[in-house]
Amino acid sequence: MSQDPLIDTPVLERVLGAALAKGGDMAEVFAEDRQTSGAVLDDRRIEELSSGRERGAGIRVVVGETTGFAHTADLSESGLLAAAEAASAVAREGGGGVRTVALDARRPVDARARILPSSVAKATKLELLSRADDTARSTGDAISQVQAGYGDSRRRILIANSEGLLAEDDQVRTRLSVVCVASGDAGMQTGHESVARTEGYEIFERVDVDEVARVAANRALSKLLARPAPSGEVPVVLAGGSGGILFHEACGHGLEADHIVKDASVYVGQVGEQVASPLVTLVDDGTVTGEWGNFTVDDEGRPAARNVLIDKGVLTDYMWDWLRSRKEGRASSGNGRRQSYQHLPMVRMTNTFLLAGEEDPDEIVAQTPNGVYVAKLGGGQVNTATGDFVFGTMEAYLIENGRITEPLRDANLIGNGPEVLRRIDALAHDFDMTPGTCGKDGQSVPVGCGQPTLRITGVTIGGTAA
C-alpha cells in the first residue's frame, strides 16, 4: 500500500518555479520524514527507550558554480516558498522571470521491509537486549559490563527538481549492537559487535542475537591476555568482512568526484592506470539488497547503481553526484547522499567491496611465516590529498610460523593508499560485508564495506612493542 506523497506535485512545481524566479540552472526540493526508535540496556538495566520524529525539506538552487541552500521543518506551501526564497538569494544576476516546471508522473514506493519495526511491540525489542546481556555475561566470568543497543529508523524521502525528476524512497533500517568490558589483572578491555541492515524487523529471524553477544564478549575476553602490538612494518592478513574498511579509506574516499574536481585526491588523472595489484577489483554498489548502504534512489533521486571502480588493478571510474557529474557532462553514478534534509548532498560511498579471489583463507595464513592477523577492524580515516590513511584493529593476533598465535592489544595501522593497494598479494574465496557509519564534512551516512581474506606484504602497525 503506497502512501500519500510528502508534498503534492502541484505544490512542488510551484515551489521549484519560485526557486528559479531570480535565475539559476537547477532547483531541487528534498523532503524527508524520519522516524526513529531505540533502546539501551546498560549496567543490567533498560535505561532508556527513545523515539524521535523529524520532517522537513531542503531546497537548493544552483547558479553556475554556486549553490544556495535553505531548509525548513514547515512542509506547507508557504513554508516551502519561504525556503525557496532564501535558497535563491545566491541568484543575483537576475535573468529569471516566470519559470514553469513540469514534473514526471509520481511512482509511489512501498517501504522495503517485510516487518515494519513500528509494528513490533516495544517489549519484544527489549527482550533482544536482555538476551544479549545474559549471553554476553555468561560467556566469561571476567565480563564486567555490557551495553546492548537496539535501533530502527524509517526514512521516507521525496526528491523533485526543475529538470522534471520526481522520485521517492522509503528506507527502513534496523540494528543491534553489543559492547562488553572484560576486567582482568592487566586492566580492562572492550569488545564490540553489531549487525545493521537496510531491512525491517525480519532481520532477527536470521540474526542470532546470542552469537552477536558472544562475539563481542569473546573479543573483550581474548584481549585481557593480549600483548602489546608490534611496531614497524609487518605483513598483515585481513580476515574477510570488516577489512573492507581498508578499501573505504585507502581508495574509496579518494575516488569521490568532489575531491577529484578540486585536485584533492592522489587518484586525479589516474583513470586507465594500474593503481592497484591485479588482484584488486573494487565495486561500489548501492543496489545490494539489505546491506547497510543500500537504497532504491539516492538523495538526489538517482537510482542506486553498481559501479566498478577498479578492475583488475586498473582504475575505471570515480563516483559522482549531480553537481560534479554536470561539470563533466556525464550522468551521476547514484552516489549523491546526505545525512538529512538539513544538509546539502555530496559524493558518498554506498556499499564498497573487493571481489573475492580463489585462494583458501587458511592457506594464506599458513603461507605467511610471520605477521599480524586482523580478525576485526574498527574505524579509519584518510587524507585524500596525500593518500595517507589509518585503520584501527579491534581483534588481532600474531602470526608465527604460519599459525595464528597470541592476541594483540588494539592499535592503528598506517599506510599510503596507492602503495598499500599494490602490495596485496593474496586473495581468498571467502567474502563478508560489515556495516559502518561514514563521516565526511560533518555528515554521517550508513555504508557497507566488504572483502575476502587477503594479505598485504607490508604495512606499518602502531603498537607499543619495539
Add this chain to the structure above:
Amino acid sequence: MSDLAALAEAVVGGAHSGEQLEVYVARGHDTEIRAYDGQIESLSSATSSGVGVRVLLDGGEEGNRLGFAWAGSLEDDVVAVAVAEARDNAAYATPDPSVALAAPDGVSAAELDLWDPTLEKTPTDSKVDIALALERQVRGADPRIRQVSSADYGDQRIEVALASTTGIRSFTRRTSVFLSVSAIAGEGSDTQTGSGFSVGRGPSDLDPERAALDAVERSTRMLGAEKAASGRCTVVFDPRVVSTLLSVISGALSGEAVVKGRSFFAGRVGEQVATPTVTMVDDPTDPDAFGAARYDAEGLACRKNALVQGGVLAGFLYDTVSGRRAGRVSTGSAVRGGFAGTPGPGCRALVLEPGSLDQAGLLAAVGEGLFVQSVTGVHSGVNPVSGDFSVGAEGLMIRGGTLAEPVREVTVASTLQRMLQSILHIGSDIEWLPGIAAGQTLAVGDMQLSGS
C-alpha cells in the same frame, strides 16, 4: 519570557499526576558559506528547532523509570506526540532508585555574556566577503599553495529553554562564529595538507589572517616529509592535538563511565595518576572558554570542578543520575547533543594548568624528539576504557631544540595511563579551540614511534 521558555512552561504544566516531566526546547539559526576559486561554492542559511521530553514515572521504593522522545518541530501537536511517546517509553524502563530529574540545588549561575548582538545584524554579504577573502589570502600567500580545498565561514545563534516539574527553569542563548580553511601545498610530485581556523562569539573576534597563515605554514612545512625510523622518543603535541587528547581523557572522567566500570580512573580517587605538574579542571564559568555555559543540560548552574590536582585524581563529573548512583550529587556537568539527545555527564571546558614555557621554549627544553602537528584515527585507536593509545601522526622532528625535517605516515603509541605519568612539560600557550577542551603544547616522554 522568551517564546521558548513559555513553550517549556506550557509543556511542564501538562504533566500527569504520579509523573515528573522535563522539557528541553532549542532553536538555532545557522549560516554556512564555502568559498572556492574566488566564488561562493555554497551558501546555506536556516532555522531549525526541536524539543526533547523526558518523563519519569514515580515508582516509590521500587524505583523510578525514565522515558525519552524528541521531535524536530515546535508545533503543538508534534510536541504533544513527543510527550505521549516519552510517557509510553518510560513504562518499559527498569525501575531504578537512582533515576531522578534534576532539582534546583541553590548554586547560582555565573554571569556570562555569550551572545554577540552584532551577529544578528551582520549582513550575509559581509560574511561572504570574509570567506572569499580567507580563500584569496591562502591562495596568494605562497607559490607552493596549489589548492584551497575548502574555505568556510559559519555562524550559529542558539537558544535553549529548559523546564521541569521538579522546579528547574533555565534559559540560555549563545552565538558562535568560525572560520576554517584547508590548504594543499605541492612541490614536484609531493603533496601535503594543512588547515587553519579561528573561532569566536561574533564576527569581530575572528582572525582570518591567523587562520590563513596557519593553513599555509602547516601545509608547506610538511613538504618533503618522509617516514621516520621506529623507536622510543619524546613527543611534543601541538595545542590542537592536545585539545583532542584531553577530550578523549574526559571520557574516563565521566562519573557515568566510572560507576559503570568503564573508566581506567575508576576507584583511583586520591591516587597519583599523573606527574605532579598536572592540574586539570573543567571550568565552564571561564568566559574565555569556547564551551563556556551558564547552565548545564539539566538546567543546573555550571561550576568549576577540579579533576586532577598536583597529579592526584580529585574526582569526577556527574549529572543527576550518575551522581545518585555514585552516592554523590550532580556537579552541574550534564551535557547533551541537542534536543534529540539525553543528558549525560561530560566536560565543557577542560584545561591543564599552564606551565611556564611557550612552544619555542618547550621545544628547546625537549631538545630531541618528534613534534606532532596532527593526528588521525583517534576514534579507532584511542580507548578511554582500556587506555590503549595508538594514532597516526604527522609533524616534524625536533633536533637541537628546534623543528627540523618533516615526518609523515608514522604512528605514536603508548597508553593514556602511562602518558599521564610521563608528562615532561606543559605549555603556557593556552588556546581555546572549538570543542570541550583547551589546547596547549604538551611534551610526553617515552612514546613508541612506529615508522620504517
